[in-house]
Amino acid sequence: MRVVCLLLTVTALAGCRDSASWPPDAGQLRTFASIPPAAYLVERIGGPHVQVGVLVGPGQSPHTFEPTPRQVAALCEAQAFFTIGLPFERLIVAKLAATRPELRVVDLRDGIELLPAVEHVHEAVAAQSEPGASGGHAHGEDAYDPHFWLDPQRARIAASTIAIALQQLDPSHGEEYAQRLAGVQVELAELDARIAARLAPFHGREFFVFHPAYGYFADRYGLKQVAIETAGKEPGARRLTHLIERARAARARVIFYEPQFSAAAAQAVARELGARVIPLDPQARDYLRNLDDIAAKTEEALRP
Structure with a gap:
């Protein structure tokens, strides 16, 4: 986490007693989630x-x-505060532990x-022969x-974790949280079945992305993601050449990128292949609709 973030957080925490911009709560629990999909489930x-x-x-x-x-x-x-294991979360939690231990x-x-x-x-580690390449090893939670x-399926586990936390914080509405969880679990199971049926014909196929955000999606549905960016860095010349050759061998027609990142590297690969560049957003708030959309675009990319 950058120094500016640390200073920013310390400054805010120093004023932890100041009034924040929550709307009138009428007895509601006040919660935060790090990312929109988690907020959706909450x-x-x-x-x-x-x-x-x-x-x-x-x-x-x-x-x-x-x-x-x-x-x-x-x-x-x-x-x-519902977290997913990101570095900025750990910084915030560490600082809040002293000023807001009841959170x-x-x-x-x-x-x-x-x-x-x-x-x-691992694809980058195997292919990297760039001068000064480090292999991008991660340590601790960042691994x-x-x-x-x-x-x-993993989202179903997270949903259960959310429900348990809400029931413990607000036992008076525990039964309602359980009922809502049951409905969400059914929808997630149906979503999983739809995607599995849609992508079953493409088992073992590779799809090409800018940022390696789709490892769990690929793992669940028997696909292989190949990422352009690795360890937070765009590819050097040799890595880019390797990616183009691999995408050409796979007859890739689509390169996916996230709106949170520059599309330049994805466009460079796509130009060499005559492929399209299509956005996928792993953070869209409407989780169910977004996963259906990701599956549909992946099917389109892999279809002959």
Whole structure:
């Protein structure tokens, strides 16, 4: 996390007693989620009894995100913070531990089998022969891929974690949270079945992306993502040549990129292939609709 983020957070926390911009709550729980898909699940399960703020907004990357003083001040008045294991979250939680120890921090990774980040950079490690290439090794919590929500089955586990936390914070509405969870679980199971049927004919196929956000999606549906960016860095000349050759061998017709990142590298690969560049957003707030959209675009990209 950059120094400016640290200073920003410390400044906000120093004013933790200041009033934040929460709407009138009428007895509702005040909660925060790091990313829009997590906020969506909290909203669906919490219903009218929960207010949900979100830190990372549209077009922002969680990997480079810096919270504003206003956001951190709002967190100071929240009762729960739903996290996914990102570096900026750990910084905020560490600072809030001293000034807001009663804040319930809920790690949505609990109970989820995480994929190591190396699963998404191993192609780069094998192919990198650029001068000064380091291989992009990660350590500690950063050794794991945080994009678990792109697998509906893992999202079901996260949904259960959310419901349990809400029931503990607000036992008077516990039965309603359980009922809402049951409905969400059914929808997630149906979503998973739809995507599995849609992508079954393409088992083992490669799809090409700019940022390696789709490892869990690929793992769930028997696909292989090949990423242009690795370890937060765009490819050098040799890596780019390797990617173009590999995409050509796979007869790739589409290169996906995220709106949170520049499309330049994806466009460079696409130009060499005569392929299209299409956006995919792993952070869109309407989780169910977005996963259906990602599956449809992936099917289109892989169809002969």
